[in-house]
Amino acid sequence: MRGFSVADVLSKAQPGDERSVAELLPLVYAELKVIAARELDRGPEGAGGGAGGRWRGGHTLQPTALVHEAFLKLVGNDKKWSGRDHFMAVASKAMRQVLVDHARKKNSDKRGGGKRVELNIQAIGPTEPAGHGANGDGGQSIGGLRVVELDSLLTELAASSERAARVAEMHVFGGMDQEQIARVLDVSRMTVNRDWAVARAWLAAKMRETRDE
Amino acid sequence: MSERTDPADPGAKHTPRPNEGSLLDRAGEIFLEVRELDPLAREEVVERKCAGFIELKNLVQLLLSGDQEPLTVERLAEDIRAAREVDWTHVLPGGSPEASAALLANDRIGNYRVLERLGEGGFGVVFHAEQERPIRRRVALKIIKLGMDTRQVVARFEAERQALAMMDHPNIAKVFDAGATETGRPYFVMELVRGSPITEYCDRKKLTIRQRLELMSQVCDALQHAHQKGVIHRDIKPSNVLVEGIEGSRDQGIEKRKSSLDPSMPRSLDPFRAKIIDFGIAKATSARLTEKTIFTEFRQMIGTPEYMSPEQAGESNEDVDTRTDVYSAGVLLYELLTGSTPFDSQRLRSAAFGEMQRIIREEEPPRPSTKLTNKKESLDTVAAARDVPPAKLTSAIRGELDWIVMKALEKDRARRYDSAGSMARDLHRYLAGEAVHAAPPSRSYAARKFLQRHRGPVLAALLFSATLIAGLVGTSIGFFRADERRRDAVKQRDRADASTAEAMAQKRQAEWQAYLANIGAAMTALRTGEWVAARVRLDACSPGLRDWEWRYATSQLDTSVRSFDGVRFPHLNGLDVDVAPDGRTIVTPYHEPDTGRWGAQISDAKTGQGRVILLGGHTERVQTARFSPDGTRIVTASVDGSARLYDTRDGHEVAVLHTGDTEVVMASFDPAGRRIICCPQHGQPIRVFNAKSLAEIASLADAGPYSAYLVPGCDSALVTGGFNPPMLWDWTITAPQTRSFAPITNYSTISNLATPTRDGKRLAATNQSGIIRLIDRVSGRIEATMRGHRGQVSCMAFNADGSLLASASLDGTVRVWDTTTGDQVQLLLGHTAYVWAVVFSPDGSMLYSAGGDVRVWPVRPHDIAEYMQTASNQGLLSLRYSPDGRYLLTAGGKDGARLYDSRNHQLVRVIDTATTIHIEFSADGGRLITTNGAGCIRVWNTESWALLAESGANPDGISGIAVNRDATRIAVSTWKHEGMLYDGNAGLITALPGFDHWSGAMAFTPDGAEVIVDAHREQLRRWRASDGAALPDLPITASSLHSIEFGPGLMLLSHEAGHATLWEWPAGTLVHELQGHGGPARGAVFLPASQTAADSSAPTAPTRIATIARDGTIRLWDCATGNEVAVIHTRRPFPEQLAVSPDGSEIAVNFEDIDAQFLSSIPLRDRAAGAQGASVHSPAP
Secondary structure, three states, rough: OOHHHHHHHHHHHHOOOOHHHHHHHHHHHHHHHHHHHHHHHHHHOOOOOOOOOOOOOOOOOOHHHHHHHHHHHHOOOHOOOOHHHHHHHHHHHHHHHHHHHHHHHHHHHHHOOOOOOOOOOOOOOOOOOOOOOOOOOOOOEEOOHHHHHHHHHHHHHHOOOHHHHHHHHHHHOOOOHHHHHHHHHHOOOOHHEEEEEEEHHHHHHHHHHHOOO | OOOOOOOOOHHHHHHHOOOOOHHHHHHHHHHHHHOOHHHHHHHHHHHHHHHHHHHHHHHHHHHHHHHHHHHHHHHHHHHHHHHHOHHHHOOOOOOOHHHOOOOOOOEEOOEEEEEEEEEEEOOOEEEEEOOOOOOOEEEEEEEEOOOOHHHHHHHHHHHHHHHHHHHOOOEEOOEEEEEEOOOOOEEEEEEEEOOOOHHHHHOOOOOHHHHHHHHHHHHHHHHHHHOOOOOOOOOOOOHEEEEOOOOOHHHHHHHHHHHHHHOOHHHHOOEEEEEEEOHHHHHHHHHHOOOOOOOOHHHHHHOOOOOHHHHHHOOOOOOHHHHHHHHHHHHHHHHHHHOHHHOOOOHHHOOOOOHHHHHHOOOOOHHHHHHHHHHHHHHHHHHOOOOOOOHHHHHHHOOOHHHHHHOOOOOHHHHHOOOOHHHHHHHHHHHHHOOOOOOOHHHHHHHHHHHHHHOOHHHHHHHHHHHHHHHHHHHHHHHHHHHHHHHHHHHHHOOOOHHHHHHHHHHHHHHHHHHHHHHHHHHHHHHHHOOOHHHHHHOOOOOOOOHHHHHHHHHHOOOOOEEEEEEOOOOOOOOOOOOOOOEEEEEEEEEEEEOEEEEEEEEEEOOOOOEEEEEOOOOOEEEEEEEEEOOOOEEEEOOOOOEEEEEEEOOOOEEEOOOOOOOOOEEEEEEOEEEEEEEEOOOOOOOEEEEEOEEEEEEEEEOOOOOOOOEEEEEEEEEEEEEEEEEEEEEEOOOOOEEEOOOOOOOOOEEEEEEEOOOOEEEEEOOOOOOOEEEEEEOOOEEEEEEOOOOOOOEEEOOOOEEEEEEEOOOOOOOEEEEEOOEEEEEEEEEEOOEEEEOOOOOOOOOEEEOOOOEEOOOOOOOOOEEEEEOOOOOOOEEEEEEOOOOEEEEHHHHHHHEEOOOOOOOEEEEEEEOEEEEEOOOOOEEEEEOOOOEEEEEEOOOOOOOOOOOOOOOOEEEEEEEEOOOEEEEEEOOOOOOEEEEOOEEEEEEOOOOOOOOEEEEOOOOOOEEEOOOOOOOOEEEEOOOOEOOOHHHHHHHOOEEEEEEEEEEEEEEOOOEEEEEEEOOOOOOEEEEEOOOOEEEEEEEOOOOOOOOOOOOOOOOOOEEEEOOOEEEEEEOOOOOOEEEEOOOOOOOEEEEEEEOOOOEEEOOOOOEEEEEEEEOOOHHHHHHHHOOOOOOOO
């Protein structure tokens, strides 16, 4: 059971403790990639028996499913009592890194005329561009640019309000709910709610600025 | 609420110029404060707060502008979380390049996220989607094509929703929901069926005629079920009848079950299952066929004239009944037998509209056998697909099958099978070798139609026809009788003496099926909040068959702990209730039927027994009766136009407040007891009286009727709902100055109600939709929104500190809300009428409500009886009841091992503070065994809870544990793939030889001789309990288990794959395979049959099995038949384990994140009585 060191770190983690994040990040990051690689090897109908949590429809995996999988692998079924939230927090960061890597790589491929593979959301029917103004690609794609942009905006936001940026990161990349985030940061759910409202408004405004430029 | 400083704090203005970081925080504060205000007010507050600090103001403006389009970020977040097209080949070295091959959709529609496109049909496009709330499940989402009136479609669906919800049949895909997309297209959400159209499936699998008929009988059974619920499909065709194969590993189990089961129950044994989809959709989307409808439109709407009944092909589509579906089923059967539809598709589709109508309405199709004979060129193919030589196919169909089909296809529906059930029975008869009821096609009818159509044909022809008919009929009848006699002889030999027993069995079987249907429908109704429907279904359940699920569902429908009959009226029931300040008595309106007098009655708050009757001069209905804050007075409001005051000690009327209005609908004291406020009918003034002098001190003519409260802490203010938005009034100002709360603009109906907290700082307001908003009285900001009621809210009450709000509604429920989060914390069911009033007891521990009768409910902010939050919110790993039923033990995380009183879930003591992973009681109750994070086994005394012994550490961690009956043997498995056997003092006896995989499921056999282990092999492994010697594998094929349980003569396994298996023990023969869960299983337990305290000591054979899985459901199964009896959805997703109380009355479920849920089959009022009688334990520090 390779996961014991992770479980140990997690079991020591205290709410608001950022050290565990630094310790675990490389490990979780590597594990996410390993799992993704295995899924690719498996092929479309992946040999999962009845493993319901996993997406088995093709060669692709949902980031959130991947995070869940990584937890099971690194921490195991028996230790989920402690540190699940912390793990999610770390995984949010790792997933952010993975997705940004991917987007950067993809963009460079595009520029180099390589494979054109979209990190793509094919919307059904006519998609409403979000908000009032239309963004560049009609809201149909979370093409690499938007992930990269979000990444750098989050970094910028962190300089002004570290906590709001963390809340956004955990929510967006880790799919964590307010309760979980509140536990990790050791603040009230109301605070998380407020932080998210601020982060969301700030990000939306900044994204529009970019769009309008 | 938040640890931030109050932005209104005057000190904040003089904060030194903030640095960059705190600037955003500061801007955030202001932004959060003003974002819900209206633009003008917002401008003003921002200006004031920023006080010339331009950067701050700009930042606030930036946030406000971003807040205009929250979707930009929310959608991006959602996209990222759900992105499926992450091409990992870019991230990973050497990945597969095919990653982008699948074209996957991803968008959000209502509560659903689209996963992939499944196909396209006549109506629209079908997607595989995931529902996230209130439960997570995979569904099929059908988006209807453009060109239909969304509102009409949805309205038509809504009209039938209740009927659809009542349908619960294994061969019907459930329709969950309907709505409109943002772009205005209607959509339907259905149970996801992974299957192929029935015709395709049959041909691909080369199903024999017999198998096809079995499938059709499933279809007819399903139609019958729907028809009984009043739902007609209207569009039965192959693409709406899908077949799922249930193949592979189950076959073995099926064989075994066939031999062991009642032969009259063949339904669940079929290796394939037909599922009818799209129920309710055809009706919702069907356009009325008028002459104006041009053909193309018509075709687009209906799509498939081949399956259309003659009446559907008529001009009026109104005239459709259940026999329409029988016709379409007949076409389907025709096609399954012959490979083509009665009327040639090509011909129908190329015909003009009128011609097509004529064909469907008038032309007699050839019999199936004739069709085959006429299609010589394709007969070989058709026969090959049915795995039968061509000649045999024709002869197999000729005769009875011809008749069945032709009876279903009769033009005149009065001549068809009168129900799908009759058709199903005929198919069953045919399959069982009995004579069918369908007679040869009605020649006389055909002849009549022939005459009608060919009015002037030659008489000779007529004569010839008549001769022919006579001959045919004679021959057929002769054949019929001979055949019947032959069959009867066979039957009689087979049956010998069993006819009575069989009749009994059939009756029992029918009752059982009805019970299953009723329970299923009741559970569905409970879940969808159709309380009345649930009650009706439960009442319909046969008393002799009622078991755990029935008691559970029934107890869910009444969560009150006491009820008293309130005042009953011919038309309006139980109008009001108030609690005395000392909490000992309640007051309700009172009516004396003999004299016709009205008043109020003071009753004991505990028993509901009457104490004092207050009868004064009221001549008409008393609407409300309320205590004064000091409890010495009661004021009543009556529709006779007066309010009256009584002395609570002797019941004497002490004063009358004549309002001069036609009706007073509410009268109450202010919290200080100084004033009385009377609310009138529409169009009349709200009046305020001095409670002492009884002088009228204000009359607000324009304040709106029905509801008004004096605002505590504001001397001259009152708040009203009425026809207006919530308004605040100062009644000392002669020309009333009003202030409405700006953000609320859609409050415009008479159901408005606004109630202030006791400190007067906040108020709850509601409108007709039943949505409640909590509003800061000063700023007007909406602090919380409470959604849940399905009808308008009639009364609201805060508890003393304003942390909880209770609301009574005309939807028949009372709900309790957390005013900080807006979350519903309690749903109180039990009233069977509109609920008109609700009030907290003075100590806040109880709620009283009036609606039909008066009911009393315990206030439990976290719904303790059903729901337990662990101390550290770290989640529970395991949960067990002590064998004597007194305690509940939990293990997990920082909470260690904790002991709770099983009746009230109060902590009794912390047994172990170490991180505890496993807990097991020995079956005799004498010992508790735990394992901890260090891999130590600990043995505890269950009287003193003292630690008796501890093993050495297993540094690799323990993956599974088993304890024998008297705790003299403990077996564990470690994550390092080792197995160990310990004695009762946690002393290591031996490592189990040959143990080579970690195990999560192990158990001692009932005789204690062996330990059975799932070691991820083909078969279960076992070791001898006395000395740990390896024994040969058990010949039971099972792997990846979550639990091994033993019952009397039975072994129950829960499989990772999602199912459970029941085995005879020690024989090792499979009894039932319990298939139904849609996710990995997490446990299976027996529910003991005895439920009453009286006989709980006598162990009885279990009648039910409960299973749990990651699909978020608990399923109950009948032990005898293996039938799934009920599906209960857990409160949270991802349940972990389940445990059952020793008396079988309660199932406990723990979840991976924070808590446990309890499902009890004992009504709350009985449990509450038990818990009150429980001795009080003082929690350990």
